[in-house]
Amino acid sequence: MTNDELPGFSTRALHAGQEADPATGAVVTPIYQVSTYKQDGVGALRTGLGTGYEYSRSGNPTRTSLEVQFAALEQADGAWAFASGLAAEDAVLRALLVPGDHVVFPNDAYGGTYRLVKKVFEPWGVEHTPVDLGDLDAVRAAVRPGSTRLVWLETPTNPLLTIGDIAAIAEIAHAAGALLVVDNTFASPYLQTPLLLGADLVVHSTTKYAGGHSDVVGGVVAVRDGDDGRGGTLSARIAFHQNAMGAVPGAFDSWLVQRGLKTLAVRMERHCDNAERVVDFLTSHPRVTQVLYPGLPEFRNHDVAARQMRRFGGMVSFRTAGVEDALAVCGRTELFTLGESLGGVESLVEHPGRMTHASVAGSLLEVPDDLVRLSVGIEDADDLIADLAQALG
Numbered sequence: 001m002t003n004d005e006l007p008g009f010s011t012r013a014l015h016a017g018q019e020a021d022p023a024t025g026a027v028v029t030p031i032y033q034v035s036t037y038k039q040d041g042v043g044a045l046r047t048g049l050g051t052g053y054e055y056s057r058s059g060n061p062t063r064t065s066l067e068v069q070f071a072a073l074e075q076a077d078g079a080w081a082f083a084s085g086l087a088a089e090d091a092v093l094r095a096l097l098v099p100g101d102h103v104v105f106p107n108d109a110y111g112g113t114y115r116l117v118k119k120v121f122e123p124w125g126v127e128h129t130p131v132d133l134g135d136l137d138a139v140r141a142a143v144r145p146g147s148t149r150l151v152w153l154e155t156p157t158n159p160l161l162t163i164g165d166i167a168a169i170a171e172i173a174h175a176a177g178a179l180l181v182v183d184n185t186f187a188s189p190y191l192q193t194p195l196l197l198g199a200d201l202v203v204h205s206t207t208k209y210a211g212g213h214s215d216v217v218g219g220v221v222a223v224r225d226g227d228d229g230r231g232g233t234l235s236a237r238i239a240f241h242q243n244a245m246g247a248v249p250g251a252f253d254s255w256l257v258q259r260g261l262k263t264l265a266v267r268m269e270r271h272c273d274n275a276e277r278v279v280d281f282l283t284s285h286p287r288v289t290q291v292l293y294p295g296l297p298e299f300r301n302h303d304v305a306a307r308q309m310r311r312f313g314g315m316v317s318f319r320t321a322g323v324e325d326a327l328a329v330c331g332r333t334e335l336f337t338l339g340e341s342l343g344g345v346e347s348l349v350e351h352p353g354r355m356t357h358a359s360v361a362g363s364l365l366e367v368p369d370d371l372v373r374l375s376v377g378i379e380d381a382d383d384l385i386a387d388l389a390q391a392l393g
């Protein structure tokens with residue numbers, strides 16, 4: 001189905017998977033806080049939203065509602081919700097890899113993704129090659145036809161906002177017999193739909209923009225169905241692992257993410273508006289040595305970002321004269337709260353080198369220590385700029 005044949009993004013966000021509750025007519029999906037379900041005779045399961053319900057690890061109507069909604073937003077054949085973004089990533093890696101397989105991996109990936117691949121999957125016998133996914137020649141050189149099973153792409157990356165060309169990397173991956181996974185957390189499905197550009201799977205930390213209110217931890221895997229290369233389908237494999245490993249979100253967490261998604265489009269527009277204003281301010285500030293934002297024409301792969309993203313997002317990083325300056329800014333902001341995570345309605349500031357990316361210090365993934373990362377929230381832009389102005393001194 002092409003874009004034009006579908007209802008618009010917000011219509012899907014508000015209606016997919018969200019029929020009124022059949023029992024009461026409640027217009028909002030209820031929080032089905034339950035572990036088990038009455039059977040109408042042995043094995044005769046009730047249906048309702050999706051397939052039969054027998055036990056809430058295997059299926060829960062609130063979770064189904066989120067999964068149907070998310071699949072509609074990513075234009076996926078199916079989506080599966082998890083207890084965190086890393087649980088979603090773990091499910092993809094465990095579902096698709098066996099010892100001896102090789103993974104091509106961003107050299108500035110989210111720190112937790114790197115830790116999972118390096119500390120859990122490497123001892124298990126999975127090899128990985130960190131590569132600059134902003135450089136197609138480097139990606140071509142890193143894939144090993146026959147043994148590379150997955151190319152893992154994060155775009156934009158955290159915290160350097162590197163842009164990888166999803167369509168071009170999908171071609172390289174497929175030509176080598178590998179699948180392409182895209183971590184779409186930073187863009188959100190509103191700004192970017194990797195499955196339409198050739199990716200096979202999408203993962204999200206729904207803790208970030210999808211939930212959007214800094215009140216829930218969660219993850220999702222969305223799949224464009226196809227051959228898993230091992231005698232089954234990708235959908236069946238992810239669905240099987242979700243139940244077999246059991247890292248599922250509870251009903252209330254599922255409900256919070258589902259509610260967050262209803263306002264994703266309006267929130268993202270405002271995040272982008274504010275980020276553009278902040279970028280304008282920072283680029284002309286004498287104490288800022290470099291602004292990293294995919295919307296800047298001089299930013300590497302700006303043209304790719306312009307092609308594959310609706311707008312350029314709410315994450316902005318910038319470099320200062322040195323680590324002291326970076327730490328000082330992080331210590332002085334008042335509206336930008338010093339904290340990890342991102343994508344909530346309130347603005348956050350952090351020092352990646354000592355906070356989110358401390359675990360990759362000394363590795364290939366180390367980030368510059370003069371770097372400050374902003375998650376630009378939906379406050380009034382003038383107030384955010386005034387806060388940065390006073391923090392920069």
Ligand SMILES: *Cc1c(COP(=O)(O)O)cnc(C)c1O
Pocket residue numbers: 084085086087110112113154158183185186204205206207208217218219
């Ligand atoms: C936060 C994050 C994750 C991990 O998600 P959790 O919900 O914290 O487990 C993965 N990828 C990116 C890009 C993230 O920002």
